[in-house]
Amino acid sequence: MKRSQSVSQQLGDGDLFSEVGDITPALPPKQSASSTPTGSIVIPRPPSRRGEGPSSRGRMSPATISRADSVASLEFRTAGVGVGSSRGPSPLTIGLADTIPLAVAFHEIVHSYFRGTDETRCQVKLSGDMMLSFPAGIVAVLANNPNPAKLTFRVRNTNRLERLLPNSQLISMDATQTTVDSTIFEFNMSALTTLLRRQAEQNPSASYFNVDILKYQIKCKDGAGSCPFQLVAYWKCETTHTDLKIDYKYNSRAMASPSPLLNLHVAAPIDGGFKSLNSKPPAQWLSDTNRVLWKFTELSQHSEGNGVGSLKARVELERGPGSQGTIFTQFNCEGTTLSGVEFELIGSGYRLSLVKRKFVSGKYICDGDSDSRTRYAAPPSNMD
Secondary structure (H helix, E strand, C coil): CCCCCCHHHHHCCCCHHHHCCCCCCCCCCEEEECCCCCCECCCCCCCCHHHHCCCCCCCECCCCCCCCCCCCCCCCEEEECCCCECCCCCCCCCCCCCCEEEEEEEEEEEEEEEECCCHHHCEEEEEEEEEEEEECCHHHHHHHCCCCCCCEEEEECHHHEEEEEECCCCEEECCCCCCCCEEEEEECHHHHHHHHHHHHHHCCCCCEEEEEEEEEEECCCCCCCCCCEEEEEEEEECCCEEEEEEEEEECHHHCCCCCCEEEEEEEEECCCCEEEEEEECCCEEECCCCEEEEEEEEECCCCHHHHEEEEEEEEEECCCCCCCCCEEEEEEEECCCCCCCEEEEECCCEEEEEEEEEEEEEEEEEECCCCCCCCCCCCCCCCC
16 A cells, blocks of 8 residues: 555545534633733734745745634633733723623634545535633622623524534523624623632733633535535656646635635645655755645735646656655635624623634645546646
């Protein structure tokens, strides 16, 4: 068996994402928090594209990306990662009459498996979570006020979700006000007070506490319609070389609003003993993993070809022929979501200071058609 045997050969037509798991009721949250010396609400974000150095939009350039964080965990986190800036009172000193600033973050992940040229065989799984950030000063307000303002919120566009799981230890759904496309939740103020007080006692210098509130699975569109980056791979494995062509398309329709894909990596394994690489656009050869790697700092509808193009490579081999392998892709995106769900506070006593939205790739892979006799890559013979 060839070392780079594709996923489709290994798994057949089964569900690739069965090990990702479904959303199930959460276990009791583990308490932890950390402090920050700043006074601003800054929910952690992926690496900024500004840090990648100068590069023209949509062009290849050196870039790095850490492995995407999975949101498939079945436990709600209540870790108070230091967050921070908000207009109004200090996060540590909030008066009983002050409006309490809150921040919300949506984090989503897309798993996708492209299988040959038949889009109907594409497997997709989308999920996400919503986190609220509370200023440390809210602890004194809740503890000293026997009747604190009820914290209630609405999640809009829930008709786009397959499943919605609230953190039942802290919030409950108000069925009387919930509609087809929006769901209303209200906090158990006693449970929230107990949770935040315990975190404050354990971490008295923390400025803010993050609490996971909701987890959800997103309805998928037909075919590859929910995939922000679409791929088709063509292979031709000869005795002396392997030709590979990857057609790609940036798909803004998969997002709530168009936003560039950042730190985009496309890696293809090549076996058969590497001699030389000829590629367009220029790619790197990673000798430690025997892969061809293309990098984009960003890709959007404003990139060359409106975000549509091809990656081509010919790898000369010492011990050919090689075999088809599974192509791996990574990226992240800020400022938008795949689901389009929105958060809205209801009532008085609280205000929304900041909303963070992002999504990342999870298991995002591509196989060519299994019959290599009928699906050949176009060799990149003309590199102009």
